[in-house]
Amino acid sequence: MDALIGQLPVGLSIGAVLLLAALGLNFTFGQMGVINMAHGELIMIGAYTAYVLHAWIGLNPAYSLLIALPTAFAVTGTLGWLLELGLIRHFYGRPLDTLLLTFGIGMILQQAARDTFGAPNVDVPAPAWLTGGLTLTDNIRIHYSRLFILALAILCVVAIAYHLNRSRAGRQMRAVIHNRDLAATTGINTRKVDATTFFIGSGLAGIAGVALTLIGPTGPTLGTNYIVDAFLVVVIGGLGQLRGTILAALALGLLNATVEAWADASLAKLIVFAAIVAFLQARPQGLLTVKTRALT
């Protein structure tokens, strides 16, 4: 039992990582319906932003991570915005073409990273105040880096919720998701809303990338490690549902951690995937759905 309680913080932290990786997709895929296979590469670029700030510009590791977070948001957000403007918007309504297009973009970005930074992983040192952890009992240990990611995920969620519910731009975004044509007739510039949504979604990928440097390898293929999980979280949560995404990420994290407590990681992954398949059979629309009067 104690061992199971020990897995609770582990599960929460896995969930927080999944949530961070999926938050951006919740916008571009969940809200706009764009299957952006290059989302993983945006995460990767966020991670390299942290590397560049530390290794090329020479910021002190003690605070370069904190500077990297907004910088990465701006860098990947802008990149995503440019992608939407230059390429993706021409493919709206053609999901298969979008999938192939963004997959190709992802490969180009991966190779660009390989040519710029080299194929081997690079080292992004964690700030000293994030190494180590708390030992509560023999079984319960919490790593500072995990706490930081959890806090970051909560911060992002609060900011997004505030934006969606309180700000004018956020309310417009929701209006467009619920009924694009009706929103357009009320005078909302849906093109502008699409561009903003893509900017925010891509920027969140950058933040996730910076956070992931704390717990994993920083290399050209970093994004591919997380892209499948991120899509799963959004699909399980229900498209366009922030609450659904949060619930799905935490549920997957906890499930993973509990199964891993008695089976090894290989088997745990298999069991979790099987559970997902069963869940989607029973509830293909995901945990939560958008209630809408649109004729779709």
Place this chain on the structure above:
Amino acid sequence: MAPTPPGPRTTAIAATLALALAATTACAPGDPAGVTDDTVTVGMLHSLSGTMAISEVTVRDAVELAIDEINADGGVLGRQIEPVIEDGASDEATFADRANKLLNDDNAVTVFGGWTSASRKAMLPVFERNNGLLWYPVQYEGLESSPNIVYTGATTNQQIIPALDYLREQGHTSLYLVGSDYVFPRTANQIITAYADAHDMEIIAEEYTPLGHTEYSTITNDIARTEPDAVFNTLNGDSNVSFFQQLRSAGVTPDDSPVLSVSVAEEEIEGIGPDNIAGHLTAWNYYQTTETDTNTGFVQAFTDTYGADRVTSDPMQSAYNAVHLWKAAVEEADSFEVDDVRAALDGTTIDAPEGTITIDGDTQHVIKTARIGQITDTGLIDEIWASPEPITPDPYLTGYDWAADLTG
């Protein structure tokens, strides 16, 4: 382009071609195709794209360096080596296909290539069917000895067993095993478990994670809780980065439970972060810091050619040795013919960066010294222990009683 009557340039090209053809046919009787009066064709087959490219490109660089050195020194039997480079693309089927092309279309007299055991297993039947000769440069799980492959990396009794001997000497009797889920770690852990049973050592846990796994909190917390004397790490690739980062977060230091890795070399340390892994141990046969005269020259030549920021590692060195061993065997045989070269393999010896190494003709593996290293905070590895003498390869572990059940 419209057809034009042959001008002087076309004629010149035709003449050159004819001469070249004449040269090919004019080679000494008995020389295999692929050998001319002044060139010899060899194949190089590594993954230059895909997930394994990160490792295999470094090996290709080392092989090219060796070929350039030999060519500058007059070549092999008076012939300049002409490599044909193919891309295995991290895919077994491609490896088999390209190997076939190198042997049959390019007439390569020998091939340097492979990294993963899967790629070697895929190429093996191709080389056996065509009676080719493959030089395989990476330490592996043993239990193989093909007459058409020369294994220049370590087999298990030259890496894993000496590592266990070392841990036991240090009084580390409880081990925690963690590895990636595929053939090498599973075979390695079978050997480790059998060794532990026979030597009163305790295996606390045996954990596998999928290749590319990044969530190690459960395992690192378990290591912190169970406090094993040492961790035996057979994780491969990127997973090592997550593992060592999270192990450090869990508060496990090299003093508490040193991690001994068999797949982490100089090349990987930069990506893991020297801070995260300094003080932990590795088992190989060569380090960039290995003190031999040949190694000083090798490291110098390598950094001169590829840049001062590049490091040398065990698989790279084994690949580099393969070319020099092949040259020595060819000169001993005075022939490029595979059967002649094979007959000359036994006892072929060179002064390699890792020290003097010799081919054992029975197994076609290399007799070499095992070395335990400790990772420094500058990202290099310092040797802290070496086997008293070079170890004769024993891929089937026939010389170890406790291993009888493993190999049947």
